[in-house]
Structures are given as C-alpha cells and as structure tokens.
Amino acid sequence: xxxxxxxxxxxxxxxxxxxxxxxxxxxxxxxxxxxxxxxxxxxxxxxxxxxxxxxxxxxxxxxxxxxxxxxxxxxxxxxxxxxxxxxxxxxxxxxxxxxxxxxxxxxxxxxxxxxxxxxxxxxxxxxxxxxxxxxxxxxxxxxxxxxxxxxxxxxxxxxxxxxxxxxxxxxxxxxxxxxxxxxxxxxxxxxxxxxxxxxxxxxxxxxxxxxxxxxxxxxxxxxxxxxxxxxxxxxxxxxxxxxxxxxxxxxxxxxxxxxxxxxxxxxxxxxxxxxxxxxxxxxxxxxxxxxxxxxxxxxxxxxxxxxxxxxxxxxxxxxxxxxxxxxxxxxxxxxxxxxxxxxxxxxxxxxxxxxxxxxxxxxxxxxxxxxxxxxxxxxxxxxxxxxxxxxxxxxxxxxxxxxxxxxxxxxxxxxxxxxxxxxxxxxxxxxxxxxxxxxxxxxxxxxxxxxxxxxxxxxxxxxxxxxxxxxxxxxxxxxxxxxxxxxxxxxxxxxxxxxxxxxxxxxxxxxxxxxxxxxxxxxxxxxxxxxxxxxxxxxxxxxxxxxxxxxxxxxxxxxxxxxxxxxxxxxxxxxxxxxxxxxxxxxxxxxxxxxxxxxxxxxxxxxxxxxxxxxxxxxxxxxxxxxxxxxxxxxxxxxxxxxxxxxxxxxxxxxxxxxxxxxxxxxxxxxxxxxxxxxxxxxxxxxxxxxxxxxxxxxxxxxxxxxxxxxxxx
Numbered sequence: 001x002x003x004x005x006x007x008x009x010x011x012x013x014x015x016x017x018x019x020x021x022x023x024x025x026x027x028x029x030x031x032x033x034x035x036x037x038x039x040x041x042x043x044x045x046x047x048x049x050x051x052x053x054x055x056x057x058x059x060x061x062x063x064x065x066x067x068x069x070x071x072x073x074x075x076x077x078x079x080x081x082x083x084x085x086x087x088x089x090x091x092x093x094x095x096x097x098x099x100x101x102x103x104x105x106x107x108x109x110x111x112x113x114x115x116x117x118x119x120x121x122x123x124x125x126x127x128x129x130x131x132x133x134x135x136x137x138x139x140x141x142x143x144x145x146x147x148x149x150x151x152x153x154x155x156x157x158x159x160x161x162x163x164x165x166x167x168x169x170x171x172x173x174x175x176x177x178x179x180x181x182x183x184x185x186x187x188x189x190x191x192x193x194x195x196x197x198x199x200x201x202x203x204x205x206x207x208x209x210x211x212x213x214x215x216x217x218x219x220x221x222x223x224x225x226x227x228x229x230x231x232x233x234x235x236x237x238x239x240x241x242x243x244x245x246x247x248x249x250x251x252x253x254x255x256x257x258x259x260x261x262x263x264x265x266x267x268x269x270x271x272x273x274x275x276x277x278x279x280x281x282x283x284x285x286x287x288x289x290x291x292x293x294x295x296x297x298x299x300x301x302x303x304x305x306x307x308x309x310x311x312x313x314x315x316x317x318x319x320x321x322x323x324x325x326x327x328x329x330x331x332x333x334x335x336x337x338x339x340x341x342x343x344x345x346x347x348x349x350x351x352x353x354x355x356x357x358x359x360x361x362x363x364x365x366x367x368x369x370x371x372x373x374x375x376x377x378x379x380x381x382x383x384x385x386x387x388x389x390x391x392x393x394x395x396x397x398x399x400x401x402x403x404x405x406x407x408x409x410x411x412x413x414x415x416x417x418x419x420x421x422x423x424x425x426x427x428x429x430x431x432x433x434x435x436x437x438x439x440x441x442x443x444x445x446x447x448x449x450x451x452x453x454x455x456x457x458x459x460x461x462x463x464x465x466x467x468x469x470x471x472x473x474x475x476x477x478x479x480x481x482x483x484x485x486x487x488x489x490x491x492x493x494x495x496x497x498x499x500x501x502x503x504x505x506x507x508x509x510x511x512x513x514x515x516x517x518x519x520x521x522x523x524x525x526x527x528x529x530x531x532x533x534x535x536x537x538x539x540x541x542x543x544x545x546x547x548x549x550x551x552x553x554x555x556x557x558x559x560x561x562x563x564x565x566x567x568x569x570x571x572x573x574x575x576x577x578x579x580x581x582x583x584x585x586x587x588x589x590x591x592x593x594x595x596x597x598x599x600x601x602x603x604x605x606x607x608x609x610x611x612x613x614x615x616x617x618x619x620x621x622x623x624x625x626x627x628x629x630x631x632x633x634x635x636x637x638x639x640x641x642x643x644x645x646x647x648x649x650x651x652x653x654x655x656x657x658x659x660x661x662x663x664x665x666x667x668x669x670x671x672x673x674x675x676x677x678x679x680x681x682x683x684x685x686x687x688x689x690x691x692x693x694x695x696x697x698x699x700x701x702x703x704x705x706x707x708x709x710x711x712x713x714x
Contacts, residue, residue: 019048026052038228039087040068040098041079046086054088065089068131070098076115080124095125096153100137109137110144117147129153129178135169136680142176149178155267156182156225157216158260159192165223181226184267189216192265200259208246217243219256264672264703266683309334361663361691370694373662373713377641380582414588414597415454415542418442419606420565424585435585440565443580444619444637444644446709447555448669451574454550456567456611460484462522463492466548469518472510473548475503486609493545494604497589497597501539508538524552531572535591542590546570551614558646560619562637566608577669579711581641621646631655645710649673649702656699662714664692671706675699684708 022045026037030052039049046067053063065087072079080095097116103109116128129151130141141149152173156162162169173180188197189212201212208215213229220227221243248256310331361368365379418441419427427435445453457463464484467473474480476495482488496504508529516523525547532543546552550568553561563569570591587606589597611617624634624645632655635644647655649671672685676699677692684690684700692698692710700708 018051019045022048023052023055027056030056030058035062036064036066038066040070040096041083042068042071042098046083050086050088060089064093066094066096067092068096068098070102073097073102073112076112076119080119084124091123092125094127094129094151095119096129096131096151097133099132100130100134101132103137106140106143109140113141113145113149117145120147127151131181135172138169138172138176138178148176151179151181151226153181153183153228155184155187156180156220157185157187157192158197158219158256159188159195159263159265161257161261164257164261179226180224181228182220183228185220185225185227186213186216186229187265187267188260189213191267192263195265196259196262197256200256204248204252204256210243210246214243215248215256218246218248219253222248222253264685266685364693368663368691368693370662370714373694377713414592415546415568415570415590416586416588417566417568417603417606418580418583419585419587420608423566423606424583427585437583437585439581439583439585441581441583441585442562442564442637442639442641443578444560444562444635445571446560446577446635446644446646447557448575448577449557451555451559451576452572453553453555453561453574454546454568454570454572455553455561455563455617456551456569456613457489457549457607457609458551459613460486460489462613463489463549465520466522469520470511470514472507472514475499475507476544489549489609490604490607493549493607494600496544496548497541497600497604499541504541504544505538508533508543528552532591540591542570542592545590551611551617553614553617558621560621560635561617562611562619563617564608564610564639566606567611568607577644577709579642579644581639626658626660628656628658629654632657640713642711642713645708645712647700647706647708647710649700649706651702651704654699654701656697657710659695659697660692660712660714662694662712664710664712666690666692666698666708666710669707669709671702671704673700673702673704673706676701 026049029037035058037049037053039046049065053065067083067087069076069079069083072082080092084090084092095116097112100109103112116125119125120128127150128147129149130138131153133141133149133152133154138149138152154162161167164170165174170180172178188195189201201215204215205212217227217229227243310329310333362379365374369379419435421438421440424435424440425438428438445451467477467484476492476499478488478491478495484492499507512526512529514526516526519525528547529543532540532546536542545568550570555561555574587598587603589600589603619635619637621633621635623630624632626632626634626645627647631649631653632645632647635646637643645657647657649655667689668684668686670686672683675682675684675690677690677696682690684706692712694714698710700706
C-alpha cells in the first residue's frame with residue numbers, strides 16, 4: 001500500500017512556493033512506514049516530495065517513488081529531468097504516462113511510449129507504466145512496445161470494476177502481465193455514499209474491528225491490486241495500516257463485488273473530460289485533433305447573493321462531485337453558477353495545448369463548424385446552451401461562449417428583455433462595455449420538472465378585463481375607458497415602471513384586499529403577489545408589470561417556451577435547460593432597486609408583442625429526423641441559430657443521432673451510459689458536456705435512464 005501527494009494536495013500554481021503541510025504529511029507517512037510515494041508533475045507537488053525525502057533521512061533504497069508525466073508529454077525527456085530535479089533524486093522507481101487522453105491517434109500513444117522506453121534505458125526510471133489507460137490505449141501501445149508497461153494505475157473500487165477480473169480490460173492486463181494499481185479505492189466508503197455497499201461495509205468493519213475504509217482497501221489488496229490512498233492526518237494513515245493485519249475471505253470479496261456492481265460511480269478522469277473541471281470534450285472527425293480534451297480553472301463556482309445556499313444549490317453539489325477541484329460546500333454561502341464553458345471569467349482550456357476552447361474552434365473553423373455554418377453565421381458558434389436550476393426568483397443570464405452552465409437561483413433578479421439586432425447594434429456602438437455585441441438573443445427554456453415563468457404579454461382582452469374589474473389599476477391608464485391595444489399597453493408599462501413607490505405600494509395593498517372572484521380566471525394573481533413582494537418589496541413596479549400584463553405559465557417536465565428578442569420574461573421557479581443566440585445584451589427593469597434599472601424609456605420602446613398569449617409562448621416538440629431509433633425529439637424555435645434535441649433512453653436502450661452539418665453541444669442531465677463518436681467510446685453521465693464538431697454521428701447506450709440535450713446549428 002502506498003500514499004500519494006496527489007489530487008488532495010494539488011496546487012494550481014507551481015511557482016507559489018512550497019507547501020509545508022504537504023512536506024510534513026509526507027514525512028509523517030514515511031515515519032509510519034509508507035515507503036511508496038506517488039506523485040505527478042501536474043500536481044505541482046514534486047518539490048515538496050523531494051524536500052520530505054531529504055528531511056526524513058530514509059535511505060533511498062527503502063523508498064519506491066512514482067511520478068507521472070502529462071503536462072509536458074510532448075517532451076518526455078525534458079519532463080523526467082525536471083521531475084528528478086524537483087524530487088532531488090537520480091531516478092524514480094516508476095514513471096507513468098498520467099493519461100492517454102492527450103493522444104489524437106495510435107501513433108501519438110506509440111511515440112510517447114517509445115520516449116518512456118528511452119527514459120528507462122537511460123536509467124532515469126527503474127520501471128515504466130501507464131495510468132488511466134483503457135483497452136484501446138493499451139492495445140495501441142503494445143503494437144510497437146519493446147518494453148511492456150509494468151503497471152496500469154486506474155480508478156478502481158467496487159462501484160468502478162471495469163467489467164471485473166474477467167472483463168476485457170483486466171483480462172488483457174492479466175494476459176500481458178500488466179499489474180493493476182487502484183487509486184481512489186475508498187470511494188465506495190466515502191464520496192460515493194449513500195450506496196448499496198453501505199450496510200455490507202458496516203457489517204464487515206464491525207466483524208474485523210476496523211473502519212469501512214480499511215475494508216475498502218482490503219478488497220483491493222486481496223485481489224492483488226496495489227492500493228493508493230492519501231491523507232494528511234497521522235491517525236488516519238495509521239488506521240489504514242490496519243488493512244495489512246487481516247484478510248477478507250473469498251465469499252466476502254465476491255459479495256462486495258456483486259453488491260458494488262449495482263452502482264456505477266466514477267470520481268476521476270471520466271472518459272474524455274478535463275482534469276480540473278466538469279467533463280467537457282471536443283469530438284470531431286478523424287484528424288490531428290480528433291479528440292481534444294479541455295479542462296477548467298479550479299474556481300468553478302460564482303457566488304452571488306441570489307444563489308441557493310449550501311447543498312440546496314445544485315451548482316454546488318455538482319461542483320463538489322467534480323474531480324480534483326478540492327471544493328467543499330460551505331452551508332453558509334450562496335452558490336449561484338457553475339461554469340463549464342470558455343467565458344473569459346472561467347475559460348476552459350485544452351489539456352494538451354493549454355489553448356482556450358474558443359481558440360481551438362477558431363483555429364479549426366471549417367473542420368469543427370463546417371463551411372455552411374461559417375458562411376451563415378460568420379465563423380462562430382451561433383448559440384449558447386445552458387442549464388439552470390432555479391429555486392425561486394427571476395433568473396439573469398450571463399454570456400458564455402460555447403457554454404453550458406448550472407445556475408441555482410433563490411432570489412429574484414431583474415425582469416428583462418434582450419434587444420433585437422438593430423437596437424443591439426446601436427447600443428453596442430454607443431456603450432460597448434455594457435452591451436458587448438451587436439447580436440440579438442432569442443432563447444428557449446425546456447423544463448426538467450415543474451417550472452413557473454412569466455413570458456410575453458397576455459392577450460389584450462385579458463389585460464382589458466383586469467383593468468375593467470380592478471379599480472386600483474385605473475391610475476395607470478393613459479386615459480379613462482380606453483381600449484387596450486399594443487400602443488396603450490406600452491404606455492401602461494411605462495406608467496407602472498415610472499410610478500412613485502407610494503403609488504406602487506398603494507396599488508398592491510388595494511389589490512390584495514379585493515375578493516378573489518373579482519379576478520375571474522386570473523385569480524392566481526392573489527397567490528403570486530405576496531411571493532413577489534417577499535423578494536423585494538411592495539414598492540417594486542415589476543410585481544405589477546408581471547402580474548397584470550404578462551403570461552404566467554406553470555409547466556411540467558418536457559414542456560418548453562420560446563422567448564423572442566424584445567419579449568419580457570422572468571423565470572420564477574424550477575429546473576430548466578436553456579439555449580439562446582450568441583449574445584449577452586440585456587435591459588433590466590423591475591425586480592431590482594430603481595438605481596440598478598436600465599432606461600425605462602428604452603425598455604418600453606423596445607417591447608415586442610409577439611408572443612401575445614400563453615399558447616404562443618409554448619414551444620412544441622416533434623420527432624427528430626436526426627434520430628435513427630426514434631428516441632429523440634426536437635425543439636425547433638422560429639429562428640435560424642439553433643435547434644435543441646432531447647434524447648431519452650431507458651436502461652439498455654440505444655439511440656444514434658445522424659451526423660449534423662454544423663457544431664453542437666450536448667450534455668446529460670440524468671443517468672449514465674456510453675457515447676460513441678467517430679469510433680471512440682466515452683462515458684457519459686449526469687453533468688458531462690461535449691462539444692461535437694460538424695459531420696460526426698453520435699450514438700448512445702444507456703446503463704441507467706439517460707436524458708441528453710444537444711443544441712446544434714447547421
């Protein structure tokens with residue numbers, strides 16, 4: 001058994017000075033008898049390991065030191081020299097390629113392995129091996145290898161058994177005498193709880209007078225798997241050594257395997273995802289960039305006061321599951337957004353090249369976007385898919401380029417419209433800092449569950465009925481007994497938004513006193529009024545604009561709406577998938593302090609009157625012609641920038657999406673399974689995101705109920 005200076009000790013900045021805590025933790029491990037030290041260049045902790053080894057005075061011959069290469073994979077000869085210098089060693093006992101996902105072809109894997117063989121031949125590594133390799137990567141490497149990889153270090157625990165001892169991967173490793181090493185062996189007893197093994201682990205821990213973690217370690221050890229774990233606590237490291245004082249019997253080992261096979265959980269290096277962020281991959285046709293892995297900065301979350309607190313925030317809970325972030329939820333904090341795209345605040349970057357995702361696309365426009373899309377939209381991805389998880393409030397969208405985002409909202413944000421192209425061009429020219437582009441921003445929202453929303457204006461007859469039945473509203477009419485048409489409706493909105501605090505408060509108090517039957521079929525207004533007032537106050541004019549003039553819809557999972565440019569909208573509660581045209585222009589008014597509101601004159605002059613009733617807001621679905629097996633529907637808004645596919649599969653079901661003549665972004669909101677693109681297989685689970693280049697056919701096979709959304713343009 002060994003200890004690692006790995007993900008738990010990851011440092012984002014190699015130049016930020018040494019981490020004394022890691023040095024002391026490593027010395028503690030050495031004192032306890034952990035002589036196998038496992039590190040990697042990407043963790044930026046090799047210097048600390050070197051200092052700990054030097055200060056501990058443990059004889060070199062007692063140590064077994066492992067490190068890995070990935071950041072400098074294109075220059076392995078220089079990478080090993082740099083690592084040895086930091087480690088203050090003449091050689092390492094084991095040198096690993098950290099991941100195969102740098103490679104875009106078999107020849108990339110083979111060239112890297114040839115460089116590893118040279119490292120061994122030069123005496124700089126006693127043994128060489130690989131990490132996170134799947135069967136295709138091993139098979140490709142072995143075609144030209146003169147030295148067999150001594151070991152494959154993989155995530156391995158009862159919830160990730162890679163098909164078990166008789167499965168293709170482990171069988172191949174056994175056939176070629178490639179040893180197995182397990183990182184994250186404690187997963188089923190820690191981060192994957194609750195799970196089907198909880199009771200069995202507890203019973204075995206009680207039987208052997210050890211912890212559940214020690215049962216997890218022993219399950220690996222008794223299958224001849226080298227177990228790697230990490231901790232900075234001396235007591236815990238000491239406890240783990242108890243795993244060497246007992247053995248599980250074959251029946252117990254098999255029972256852990258059997259029960260563990262009921263759940264699938266992968267905590268690290270999900271197939272084709274970035275090392276430091278939610279999985280985002282670029283899938284394109286065969287070429288020098290057939291698979292481009294992207295990663296993220298460590299700071300994944302945005303903290304805004306309108307976010308949900310602690311574990312109530314889906315953004316936070318998903319981030320906590322993200323490999324190698326080191327993120328822990330603080331129950332006292334609001335977590336509003338989790339970013340997974342390349343917006344400049346939190347850009348995704350190529351794991352191999354370090355390039356931002358938009359540059360990868362920019363440098364390979366024709367291959368990724370296709371000529372038709374380039375000619376039509378000017379060489380950019382014309383849409384922005386996002387995922388929102390809303391508790392209660394009015395959502396506010398921030399721009400991301402090729403972006404998917406989790407939002408958890410609990411407090412109202414401004415009532416808003418997105419200006420049309422002509423107005424956007426004018427505003428952008430006048431104030432490019434506030435209005436960063438000249439495009440429009442129509443959008444769709446698809447409900448993942450119950451979803452409440454204000455969107456578009458009511459039918460004028462319904463608005464007329466309210467003004468006729470509710471005397472407190474008369475003060476906002478331009479003249480008494482006027483027939484409400486679109487021009488009058490603009491004037492009503494303007495008068496409400498410019499009314500004094502006293503007028504707004506008085507009106508709402510008076511409305512609340514009226515009998516429910518006075519409102520007719522719009523009696524829901526009395527139920528929603530106190531909810532909106534709670535968010536800000538009885539003086540907020542947005543309450544009246546939304547309740548009196550706008551459609552209120554309560555939708556179910558699968559229902560969708562379309563919001564064109566210049567149409568007012570305010571999302572109240574629920575979980576949604578959203579996609580919009582590529583813009584970040586917005587005009588806010590209502591549901592915010594008056595000082596923060598945009599120009600009321602500009603807002604009201606820009607208002608559009610389509611949709612003009614609740615049915616016109618709804619976006620219907622139909623079976624997609626892109627679907628081969630009939631498991632996919634399409635949301636097609638009346639605009640050219642994008643459509644949205646939704647694929648829903650039960651356990652074991654399959655679907656294939658025909659090649660699309662433009663770029664797409666797909667993401668899973670539920671379940672797990674396999675995704676195949678251009679002959680390569682990838683895991684896909686809730687939270688995984690892929691950018692798919694034009695001309696790529698994508699297939700899915702669900703291992704549990706799987707929902708995948710795919711926004712595309714062509």
